[in-house]
Amino acid sequence: MPTILLVDNEPDILAALSAALEWRGYCVFLSEDGKSALEKAGRMMPDLIVTDCTMPGMDGIELCRRLKLYPALTTIPVIMVSAHTQLQRTPALWNAFFLKPIDLDAFESTVALLLLSRPLREMLRPVCSDRAMSRWQPVSSGLIS
Template identity: 85%
Template structure:
């Protein structure tokens, strides 16, 4: 069963997306900020992360930057959602973007496509040349500049 980590500081959005995704057969983990989400991603290794752009503690953009620092987490696709204008897309930080309120049909289609297109966990490899000592040792942040 594919797993999805939902990250949003609005409990109503977490509940609505969680119900929609669980109804489709996904296992869902919840987080209310980017810092907690990063820790949960390391523990649960989700197949997809859906994150809000604006959150306290660590926002969605910063979460995406941190995910790319860890070889074990870098291949996890990310969907960014926001009620505001789309942030300047930094190459390769997220795979899809949705405005709130979210069009659930388009959202569910993107979720399915991103999970299907993700390589199996056994074949995941770091994509950068600055290889970390282990998959949990961060790579150089200079790669994200």
């Protein structure tokens, strides 16, 4: 059963997305901010992360940047959600974007596609000689734009 980490500081959004995803058979974990989400991602290695863009403390963009610093977490697909107009996409930080209120049919389809394509992305991931020796040691931030 695929695991999904939902990150949002609004309990109603967490509840609604969690219910929709659990109904589809996914195992869902919740986090209310980017810092705790990064810690949970390192412990549980979710198959997908859905994060809000605007949160106090570590926002969704910074969470995505930090995920890309860890070789073990870099292949986890991310869906960015925001109540504001679409952000200028920073290259390769997230895989999909949804504007709130979320179209649940499109959201569920995107979740399914990202979960199906994850093994292929991991196989095709380029090997970078600048990567850290350990999959848990961060790579230099110079590699992430």
